[in-house]
Amino acid sequence: MISIQSSSDIMSVLHNIVQRSHTSDSKDAEEWTAIGFRIANNYFLAPIDQADEVFPLPAQITPVPKSKPWVFGISNLRGDLLPLFDLRLFLYGQITQINNRSRIMVIKQQGLFSGLVIDEVFGLRHIDQQAHANDDLLNTPIAPYLDGSIMQGDTNWYVFNFTSLATDQRFLDTAA
């Protein structure tokens, strides 16, 4: 990473970005882009094409009566009704503590348009390896929604599959 010491450094960085944007075709086909996020103490990666939008928690969230506990509420996203789900509560049985790091990640999968409450979103992560299945994952309750894990640096990332979540009947069955 180039360290930014002065305004000329910024210019060179921007120039570098422009050059790389033109030469993106020559990139390694193996590399894929994901969004890194955290739920509880676990780090997750989601392929960028599975996410639709990320935004901070809206000021107004309307609770949904007679629903499962993980149904966080309904909010208005630019005129569209967006149901919100507490992913932490659904996966781990722990209610998410809302703070300024909390985010809503919007997914559109299999006709399901919904927002998931996430503890923290780190941003884009460029991964140059494929997820490999870990035997340990099969023993956890979240195993059905994972494609495997990737070790990058000191961090072990679980690759989350929103499609699996969107097709899970338990998740879809929100009526209490």
Next chain:
Amino acid sequence: MNNNSFLSILTAKNNLPFSLLALLFVAIGIVGVWSIETGFYLQFFGFTFPISIAISISIIVGLGFALMAGLNTISVVQASFDDMESQIRNTQDSVLTLLDEMGDLADGDLTVSTTVTEDMTGAIADSINYTIDALRDLVMSINSTTLQVSSAAQETQSTALTLTEASTRQSQQIQEVSLTITDMATSFEQVSNSANQSADVAKQSVALAAKGHNAVKRSIDGMDTIREQIQETSKRLKRLGESSQQIGDIVELIDDIAEQTNILSLNAAIQAAMAGEAGKGFAVVADEIQRLAERSGNATKQIDALVKTIQSDTHEAIISMEQSTSEVVSGAQLSQDAGESLGQIEAISHQLEDLIDKISSSAQQQAKSASLASDNMGTIQEITLQTSSGTHESAESIGHLLTLADDLRKSVSGFKLPQS
């Protein structure tokens, strides 16, 4: 003998007629003589012969009667003489008996007693008995008195001897006491000297306390200065903390902006990904913007951590300065207390000095008194020696008295007393 008087003999019953008759006839004769002589007779008669014979006869008759009366009287006198003689003999006998009884008395035998009879010696014997009794009592009383005197004298002698001994001991003790008093006088001198030295020490301690007092004052002033400086520094640190708080606020704003940029670039990347091949170039830009936002977010986090560290350090520095201030205050208080204590020490040292002076003068007076007492002891010693010799003389006198009492007892030892 009065009973046997001549006249009474004459007038006794049996003699009275003879006496009267003799007197009558004598009287007749005398009358005849008288009548012749006076011539009365001659007037009547011319001759005298018959009358002369009558006169002679009457006188002879008178004489005869007188003789008869005289014979009676003589026999009475004779009887009286006989009586007297027997009486004298009786008296002589009783006197001899008395002398016989009194024979041992001459040898000092006071056990004798004379027989009291009806005789003339009875009264004498009685008197002698009385005298013997008195003498016996006297000798007994002399004996008992000499015994008492003797025992009393012995007691007194032993007392006097004890007294002499005691006087000797007293003399020795007085000598010892005298020595002790001399020692005491020396000790008092030493006490006086020590007290003088102590007074010097007390003076030094007064001076030192005063010095200490000054030093404490200076240290209190220094502590006041330190406290003011600490307070000033504390104020500056507080301002520094406030400034770092402002920095923190600004950093928070930057972090907020970076976070929003992050979200925006993320959404842009998502949009670009949706656009497929057409969005690839934009995806790169969005990706780079995202990275920059992430980096600035990380940088603000570091700044935030630094600011927090600065703030906590400042806070701790302020706390430690407050502690320092309070310690300085308590130190100043302690110094104040120390100063007061030193002041008290100064005052007490002053008092001590005065007291020690008094002790010194008292000790000197006592030394003088002790030497006076030593002199007095010398006088007492002399008096004791006099007393000793006096009691010795008394003992000797009493010995003499004992001898005298012995002599007295020996002088009456010749007398024999009844066993009692």
